Amino acid sequence: MTAFSLDPAQTSWCEELRALAEQQLRPLAEKGGPGHVNRPLIAALGASGLLDRMLDSGALDLCLLRESLxxxxxxxxxxxxxxxxxxxxxxxxxxxAQRARWLPEVRAGRAVAAFALSEPGAGSDAAALALDAAPDGGLGPGSGAGRGWRLTGEKCWISNAPEADFYTVFARTTRGAGSRGVTAFLVPADRPGLTGCALDMLSPHPIGTLSFDGVPVTVEDVLGEPDxxxxxxxxxxxxxxPSVGAFAVGMARAAxxxxxxxTAGRTAFGGPLKDLQAxxxxxxxxxxRTEAARLLVYAAAAAHDAGEEGVPRRAAMAKLYATETAQYVVDTAVQLHGARALRRGHLLEHLYREVRAPRIYEGASEVQRTIIARESYANREASA
Incomplete structure (x- = not known):
């Protein structure tokens, strides 16, 4: 298999995933409330083995999963x-201990996870995080100086907040150190001092804010190493x-x-719309454009799985081009459908609301362009 084609087994799996999404998962999705975690849907993802597959997948399998669903x-x-x-x-x-406590629950669809990186003043500039992790020596017997911290500040635009069961939280443990002074913590939702509220957003999935009022964390909550x-x-x-790009490609293909x-079935001006050159x-x-986006996504995913150099640049290209393409394709689809596509509940009305956010989250399009340019100049200097 090359990076630009799928073998018959992968193609068959993608069709099975699409059928599962349409026939079994969509009815559950339609019963959920906009802006809220749909726990029955997540439980179905666990029961079908898709959450298990997602956690064990490489980048390419993850892209196929996301595109097909x-x-x-x-x-x-x-x-x-x-x-x-x-x-x-x-x-x-x-x-x-962290993996044993939480990953079986995630795989089964019983625990809801969230990635808490963005802040009111640090969205695209993730290295400018301000959530403060102040040293705390009073976190119980044996804590001692340097054993724990108190988290104080806010997170914003956090998907699944405030309804998640645990959060991967990124906080500043060393001031003035930029990206080198940030520590990742696993914070259960029931920690004292942790509150949140939902935001009413254009996209239908849950997004909210988190407030940290001296939330206690210890070295046992650190993910990786401090700083x-x-x-x-x-x-x-x-x-x-790259898999955000795959999500976008899936929406573009649906549109x-x-x-x-x-356009094959609708008649106008004496014939089907498809016969009009315009x-x-x-x-x-x-x-x-949709096919070009697919190939760029697959190439970036294959490079990630192969451990090749230049993955950040390829991932940025994949996300940038696929999300921008999906916006174009969905908008054009709405135009060709006319007013019916604007009716609440129409597939394209739904896609029109969904397709806008991926150009912003996990690095806005402007950030992706910055990464691509920086890496391109670095490659030029390295080869000079």
């Missing part, structure tokens, strides 16, 4: 991805950025599928 049910895709984003740091950097948490965050984002069916050329552009 998004094509059939965006809510199922998002629920799965958020579980992965919140629990991947525990999988990769957690202690045996090395930024590496934990980047390790997670380098895996998930393209709907457009092909609509329509067919737009469909051709949608199809070409």
């Amino acid at each position: 998004a094509r059939g049910c965006t809510e199922a895709e998002t629920a799965l991805a958020l579980q992965g984003l919140g629990s991947h740091p525990v999988l990769r950097a957690g202690t045996p 090395r948490g930024f590496r934990v965050a980047m390790d997670t984002l380098n895996l998930f950025r 393209l599928d709907a457009t092909l069916a609509h 329509v067919s050329h737009q469909v051709a552009e949608m199809a070409t």
Whole structure:
């Protein structure tokens, strides 16, 4: 297999995932309330083995999972991805005790995870985190100086907040050290001093804020090493950025599928819409950009799994191009469908609300362009 093709088994698996999403997961998604964690949907993802598969997948399998689910049910895709984003740091950097406590619950769909990185003043600039982790020597018998911290500050735009069962939280343990002074903590939702509230957002999945009022954490809660948490965050984002692109590709393919069916069956001006050159050329552009985005996503994922150099640059390219493409494809699909696509409950109305956020979260498009340019200049200097 090359990085640009799928073997028959992978293609068959993708079709099975799409059918599962449409037939079994979508009905559960439709029963959920906008802006709230859909626990029955997450439990179904666990019972189907998809959460288990997600945690054990490489980047390419994760992309296939997300693309296929998004094509059939965006809510199922998002629920799965958020579980992965919140629990991947525990999988990769957690202690045996942390993994034993939480990962079986995540795999089974019984525990909801969240990735708490963004702050009101530190979204795209993740190294500017201000959530303060002040040393605390009074955290119980045997604590001693340097054994614990108190977290004080806020997190914002956190998916699954405030309804998650545990949070991967990134806080500043060394002031003035930039990205080198950030530590990752596993913080259960029932810790004293931790509160949150939901935000009413355009996208239907839950997003909220978290407030930390002296929340106690100890060395047993650290993910990885103190002051090395930024590496934990980047390790997670380098895996998930191509798969955000896969989510976008899945939405683009769903919009393209709907457009092909609509323009082939809808008549206007004496014939089907597909016979109008103005329509067919737009469909051709949608199809070409979607396929190009798929190939870029697969190439970035394959490079990640192979341990090749330049993964941050490829991941940034994949996320940038796929999310921008999905925005174009969904918008064009709405235009070709006309007013019916704007009716509440129509697939394209749903996709139109879903497709905007991926251009912002896990690194806005502008951040991806910065990464691509920086890495490109670094490659030039290295080869000069």
